[in-house]
Amino acid sequence: MCSNWYWYINFRYIFSVSVYIFFFFYKILYSYNHRNYSNITITL
Secondary structure, three states: OHHHHHHHHHHHHHHHHHHHHHHHHHHHHHHHHHHHHHHOOOOO
8 A cells, every 4th residue: 555655646746747847848938939928927
């Protein structure tokens, strides 16, 4: 049981970090593609 919970927590952690990085790069690319909105800061 302990190993299963450990794997589950690691899976959720990796998934959340990957989603966070994905949205981070998505907003960077969005800001570069739309330079008219460059004054809007990239906020997470």
